[in-house]
């Protein structure tokens with residue numbers, strides 16, 4: 338017979354306790370007994386039991402049932418989802434009705450019938466499991482609701498660079514491999530993460546994004562793993578973490594490079610053990626999530642300066658996808674720009690303007706430090722402000738400072754200049770040494786020597 342359910346029996350009559358234990362221990366996976374109700378607060382923690390079978394009268398000679406009602410309230414304060422079944426030799430209908438109003442689920446009279454008692458306790462276990470499931474689904478729904486408010490966006494672009502990314506996305510989506518997406522701000526890392534989820538077998542389940550950059554160390558654990566009511570001052574109610582909410586789906590951890598070392602250790606242990614423990618609970622929740630991480634930081638540099646754990650990197654980067662900056666995506670600036678123009682013209686009820694060839698040149702030669710997000714804002718602003726059918730250069734307000742080339746106005750030595758040139762060329766050619774050597778017209782060996790000399794990470 339399969340044992341199912343976790344039960345606590347509280348009764349001051351020790352012989353009642355031992356005969357119940359003898360009979361019920363074959364049916365329940367956990368069975369605790371207690372003859373002193375004052376021990377209840379020490380015994381109950383969130384989700385430890387499914388059902389509490391609670392005597393109504395404890396002090397000798399008192400049989401008003403008031404003690405039972407008092408302890409019923411205390412039990413429910415400790416875990417509101419618990420199923421409490423009251424147990425009394427002096428039961429009457431009024432007492433039963435009062436107890437049910439206070440949150441008891443059922444009532445059993447002594448002397449009891451074993452078969453009936455067992456059936457009542459077993460349905461109590463089912464009821465508790467359903468309550469917990471409903472609670473989780475309710476919170477998952479809240480997360481989903483937030484996600485539904487996100488607009489669905491097509492991935493636009495015809496450059497070789499983006500085509501290559503999309504072909505990798507198709508290959509890896511079907512697997513459950515952990516993926517690390519690298520790329521500057523606004524290059525579409527989240528969009529790509531969503532696409533991977535959409536193309537995976539998990540697409541019917543939740544995609545949950547977490548901006549780690551916005552989470553303090555204090556919030557990290559409770560947001561990701563959940564907490565039980567009262568485990569810290571602001572924990573006003575039980576709450577599931579994002580890992581539990583994303584169960585069977587995909588979790589997207591953005592800005593992973595911003596995670597502090599202690600939090601990296603916590604994340605690593607979760608990924609190794611595939612279980613999370615909410616703060617204040619001693620129950621572990623198994624997690625089945627696909628992990629996609631993203632960062633705009635140079636992870637190798639963070640590792641070499643002891644700011645990122647190498648073992649964590651190996652856990653999260655089974656596959657790495659690098660998103661090229663917009664300036665390296667050939668004509669995509671115009672293709673994506675015109676797509677946004679059309680979108681915003683519709684949104685603001687304007688006639689779709691065309692872009693003057695000179696303005697097109699300006700858009701193509703601009704370095705787009707904020708990438709596609711900046712392009713989107715730029716197009717929105719142009720549509721809002723223009724009354725003309727042709728958009729001129731002046732209609733696009735571009736940040737003139739070219740952040741890519743970091744030759745500032747302050748004096749610089751020849752060597753410093755050389756270093757900046759090499760770094761920029763490496764960025765442009767995404768670390769491809771042969772292309773950089775060709776572009777700078779030096780031999781590969783010379784280039785390697787200089788990279789070493791200037792301690793350039795690539």
Ligand SMILES: Nc1ncnc2c1ncn2[C@@H]1O[C@H](COP(=O)(O)OP(=O)(O)OP(=O)(O)O)[C@@H](O)[C@H]1O
Pocket residue numbers: 490491492493494520521522523524525526527528529591633673709710713
């Ligand atoms: N190829 C694309 N086609 C259409 N829209 C895109 C494309 N790539 C990105 N976008 C849009 O650009 C904006 C920025 O994209 P996203 O938020 O995915 O970038 P990110 O790299 O995750 O940014 P951050 O590093 O700041 O978190 C979003 O509005 C997104 O919908």
